[in-house]
Amino acid sequence: MAVAGAGFFSDGRTAARVPVTVQVGPDALDILANDGASLARWPLASLLAVDMVGGGAELRLSTRDAPDARLTVCDAEVAAVLVRRLPALKRGRWRRRRLLGWMAAAVAISGVFVILLPLASARLAYMVPFAWEEAWGRYVLAGLPGAVEECQGAAGRGALDRLLRRLGTASGMETNFRVHVLPLAPVNAAALPGGHIVVLRGAIDDAATPEELAGVLAHEVAHVARRHVTRRMVREAGVELLSRVVGGTGSAGGVGRGLLDLSYDRDDEREADAAALGILSAANIGGDGLATFLSRQDGIPRPLSFLSSHPVTPDRLAILAGPHPGGPAMSAEDWADVKAICPR
């Protein structure tokens, strides 16, 4: 049984639009001009859905044989018959399958990234020549706030350098560690690439004993020794690349990125804590200072504090739990010099 209805036809060669009658036969669709002349005959199997507007009130078709030709079926009954015969016109099923495929691919790719990126970054970090790291470190340092006003108290620097040399030797690294004290109030310290260690004045002010400061420095030395910083930069480049690939400049990629970064940081902190204890012990310095220092920071809601980059968690304090006996980190005179390293 043939169904027929009104429509419009453009043949894809010119922009003429002709009112037509669309007649649906058993396996082809006839496009007839108003005088009955046949303009085109499209096999049903060749039909392509262009669009459906108004829930089928306007079905727009093309054909594989002439993809630029357009047929608009304005008859709801004819449209319904066509859709019933050719479920493909009502896209949907395969789209849903495609979607599931994409989701599976995304989960798989991000899974691979979460597992492989830390491994790869660890490998790659050891391949970066130390001279590059050193230059990187200087570059990062120059960009820090307060870097131009680095505290230069000579006596204090001498004492810090001696302490750092002891810790460096104990860490087994042949790196030439250098400490930079910046006149900033937040209680914080950081390891930059290439053995540059930054300590903010706030951390020196806050340390009650030289052993506490030694603990903080040992923690940062451990970060350097384990190449955490370089590893992190490699990782950040990787995450940046991934989020560029999948997220573009949009915001959707950013969420997962923060999560990735955070989970890596926690691991690094635990590793550095454990290594710091080993370094302090090898340098014969009492190892309880770091735990004392950290537990004092816990629960102080200060922006930019030690917590934001070194979150104090119960498992960290458990790793650090002492007692770890040992000798003093420096003499009382040296400690007084360190405390006075920044001009007031």
Next chain:
Amino acid sequence: MIVSTEGTAARFSTDIPYGTLSGLVLRNLVLSILTLGFYRFWGKADIRRLLWSHTLFQGERFDYTGTGGELFKGFLVVLVVVLLPLVGLSIASQTLIEQGRTDLGTALAAFQTAILVALPPIAVFRALRYRYSRTRWRGIRPALTGSTLGFAWRTVGFWFVLGLSLGLTYPVLRTRLWGYLWNRTRFGDQPFACDAGARPLYPTFLVSWSAIVFLIVVGIAIAGFTSPDIASEDAAEPNVLVIAIVSMAFLPLALLAWTRYRAAELRHLLGHLSFAGFTFAAEVRTWELFRLALVNVLITVSTLGIMAPLATARTVSFLCARLTLVGEGDFAAISQSLAAAPTTGEGMVDAFDVDVAG
């Protein structure tokens, strides 16, 4: 129904279903998050298909024939051909500078900057060309001919001069670039022609330009006088409240002044555009355009950019409702062009986050 000639005026119209569009935008957002962003290419194609198919000219709907797969492929190509070399270039120049080979490093950095400056117009041109090639009206497609680099160096040059002239050459920039694009645009085998000059725009432009400069100067003066002594140590916080109030009052005023020019510009540019025996005419009033821009900004900002496609749709509707083609023409005489179409999507636009506007 008139078949061969279509009267003395041809019109655009839209029937965009905003509810469906919003649903689509939200669906795309959810799927993009679930797929770590991969879905956005397909989402973008779906939104375009919806917008195109609800835009009509002479009662016939436009079609968008592009696919998400093409956009994704285009993005991958740009990633490999443009983004990765740029990253490599930047690492190389930085390493060279740090190792003391400053001249070579600086030269590389300058080269990289030149590429970065030229890329946005290249991206815009290529995106436009791609979108035209995936557009059909009565099965016929528009096309953009001309060279990408020709457009890129003109754009960079005009923006450079614009900076030197404190913005005074803006109407020249707009008319020249608009003319460059439209004089290289065809629909089927019929070319568009644009003969808009900058001179008639200047009276309106100078009024808007002066108003905006005046607002900026007064705004800075007010903020400066009411802030605490800048020389003192505690000047880290200028008077935020005053700055907020001044911005709230002055930004809409500046936008209004700017809109007055943009409305005149739109009327002028479209009024000098002709095609197949028709001349375009646009009735765009300042106040209407201001309301459109203001609501669009509110929609976009209040949804953190998520609902930006709604703003695009509103702009399309706005223009379509005001655009007429006047003259005697015969669309049936327009044939399909045989120009080759690009095979992959507009990756560069995605990578550089520029959009094809105005």
